Amino acid sequence: MTPDSSELSHLNAQTLLPPAIKSWEMYLTDQGRSPNTIKAFLSDINILTEYLPPDRSLGAITTLDLNRFFEWMEKERGIPCSPKTLARRITATKSFFRWLHQYGVLVVDPAEKVIQHSVISPLPTVLTEKEINACLEAAQKHRLESKPDARYYTLLLLLLITGIKKSECLGIRLNHIDLEAPGRPIVFIRYASPSNRYKERKIPLSDDWINAYHEYVEQYQPADQLFPWSPRRLEYLLEDIGEEAGLEKHLSFDMCRWTCALTDFNAGVEPDKVRQKLGVSKIQWREIHMKLRRLAGQEQ
Numbered sequence: 001m002t003p004d005s006s007e008l009s010h011l012n013a014q015t016l017l018p019p020a021i022k023s024w025e026m027y028l029t030d031q032g033r034s035p036n037t038i039k040a041f042l043s044d045i046n047i048l049t050e051y052l053p054p055d056r057s058l059g060a061i062t063t064l065d066l067n068r069f070f071e072w073m074e075k076e077r078g079i080p081c082s083p084k085t086l087a088r089r090i091t092a093t094k095s096f097f098r099w100l101h102q103y104g105v106l107v108v109d110p111a112e113k114v115i116q117h118s119v120i121s122p123l124p125t126v127l128t129e130k131e132i133n134a135c136l137e138a139a140q141k142h143r144l145e146s147k148p149d150a151r152y153y154t155l156l157l158l159l160l161i162t163g164i165k166k167s168e169c170l171g172i173r174l175n176h177i178d179l180e181a182p183g184r185p186i187v188f189i190r191y192a193s194p195s196n197r198y199k200e201r202k203i204p205l206s207d208d209w210i211n212a213y214h215e216y217v218e219q220y221q222p223a224d225q226l227f228p229w230s231p232r233r234l235e236y237l238l239e240d241i242g243e244e245a246g247l248e249k250h251l252s253f254d255m256c257r258w259t260c261a262l263t264d265f266n267a268g269v270e271p272d273k274v275r276q277k278l279g280v281s282k283i284q285w286r287e288i289h290m291k292l293r294r295l296a297g298q299e300q
Helices: 017-030 035-051 063-075 083-102 129-143 151-162 166-170 194-199 207-220 231-244 253-266 271-278 282-295
Strands: 186-189 201-204
Touching: 017 035, 017 083, 035 063, 035 083, 063 083, 129 151, 129 231, 151 166, 151 186, 151 207, 151 231, 151 253, 166 231, 166 253, 201 271, 231 253, 253 271, 253 282, 271 282
Parallel strands: none
Antiparallel strands: 186 201
16 A cells, blocks of 8 residues: 655655655554554653754665664663563664665665564463363353353354354454354354454354354344443453362463364464454464464474
């Protein structure tokens, strides 16, 4: 996508950092990036103005300058910079200079050869097969009470078979569930922001879930949103299930997501299909795939 001429027409290799950063902010906004992402990126790249001489033009910034900048930030600035924060700031800087190079402001991208510091977070906690069954049995008991409540089972099983995130679960509307889809019923995971369209996907639903769904709809009569409760209320439902199942672990949306991914991975589902089901980019998948391999005992 070509940016609006007003964002780049006044920029060239002789331009200083501040006006270039301001133009980048306009570009990120036009691209539909979230306010939090824009704020974080701008905060990260603005640190470069603290380090470089104020008269240093864009074209005069070298790869050596940037490598020294990151070393200064990590070891000499005097403000704590964790490995995760450093990795994010390198990502922001690479994005900024790639943008300048891509649209012809810079002939050479000085950040291209800056080494990205990958930070691998700890392995996620997942449910064992025995724990999955215990949680499903605990949720099932609510369906069989004198006043039946299929909400627990409907929520838990949906998370375990789709691997969707909490925000995606909250975004599901009744018309996103297609019971007449060719092949089998599906749930359509949709996003309002154009920048997240690549995450949209259709995920098959099981017959067991469909049965619970019909019970749930009859009991609660949701008008539009599938689960019309606050995020915290849904978290409480999962916590209740975990306690009733006797888990020592804290049952959560994230745990269900990773459990779903690992279940598919162990079942021999093609890795790229697991990636697509989770709705993550190929870059994000690298770390996720590595963690799944370790969780599956394929790597130490």
